[in-house]
């Protein structure tokens with residue numbers, strides 16, 4: 001694995017950990033409380049070391065089925081959604097109790113595809129998650145099963161985990177599952193199958209060996225490999241590992257080779273910049289004074305409204321704008337935190353005045369440096 005990708009595990013400060021249904025419910029026998037206690041203990045230890053954790057947890061449908069005494073996963077959408085609604089409360093209740101033992105609270109975030117494809121909602125979800133990560137809180141994400149319909153379902157939480165990884169620009173996506181990692185054939189039907197320890201996320205061979213899932217999980221290894229490719233877009237390394245391996249999370253932090261490590265092809269920062277730059281069309285232009293140019297280029301700072309002296313175009317919060325110097329050279333692109341009308345009102349004004357000018361403060365920065373790519 002590229003040196004830098006390994007460092008994302010041993011030195012990175014933000015991880016997304018996804019726990020799959022098959023694992024979480026001990027193959028359908030209700031929630032595995034003993035293991036949940038172990039994972040929460042490890043996540044709490046990591047948080048204590050300064051690593052921000054977002055937990056993506058499946059298991060709502062499975063927990064609901066067990067609460068309702070259903071033996072078979074239902075086929076109808078309504079029954080699946082009902083089971084998810086019953087199970088989701090059980091799920092968060094269980095995590096809240098488990099994390100409380102480590103003086104941590106949980107926060108429930110239920111997302112749909114639309115939340116992540118619409119730029120405005122994307123930015124809102126991102127800002128909420130970022131605010132939560134600063135607190136002694138573990139955000140727990142699942143798909144909002146109650147409102148999604150078949151066509152727009154992520155369906156499996158591997159994809160959701162990868163999109164959340166992009167959303168919060170995590171260093172690593174850890175997919176905990178019921179196998180010890182990705183094998184060169186499905187070990188359920190090939191007892192001789194060998195574990196793949198390391199690969200590049202985009203390696204075409206992976207797609208060929210990754211099969212579908214068990215009766216509880218949705219996606220199998222195929223969606224985990226796809227998730228690794230998605231996560232690599234923003235420079236994250238993905239690990240597929242057995243959730244029953246003792247101290248799996250804390251051992252990964254120590255740099256041990258546990259499970260399958262899938263690294264991004266590009267160095268993380270290059271990958272993220274390419275993703276942000278290639279992702280979006282610009283909707284407007286913001287021209288800066290020399291002080292703001294210096295703050296961006298030399299000091300790596302966020303862009304504040306005070307340093308802006310001209311605005312052109314029509315843009316909404318969350319959209320991409322070009323950033324120009326006073327000679328008209330394009331220096332950067334970024335996702336803006338205010339609509340064009342608001343931006344005009346706060347242009348040239350210090351952050352401390354935004355609240356009184358607009359009556360609210362979306363964000364202190366016009367463009368946060370994490371949402372800004374220098375060209």
Ligand SMILES: Nc1ncnc2c1ncn2[C@@H]1O[C@H](COP(=O)(O)OP(=O)(O)O)[C@@H](O)[C@H]1O
Nearest residue numbers: 020021022177183185186211213214217219220
């Ligand atoms: N090449 C492979 N290596 C390992 N597991 C595989 C492979 N192909 C398919 N699988 C299956 O994928 C399953 C894990 O995916 P899934 O059932 O969706 O679990 P989860 O709920 O953890 O996402 C394993 O139980 C395994 O049988």
Ligand SMILES: N[C@@H](CCC(=O)OP(=O)(O)O)C(=O)O
Nearest residue numbers: 021058059060061157217218
């Ligand atoms: N949102 C669903 C998760 C779907 C699911 O099973 O995903 P996965 O465990 O990734 O195969 C639930 O909570 O039951």
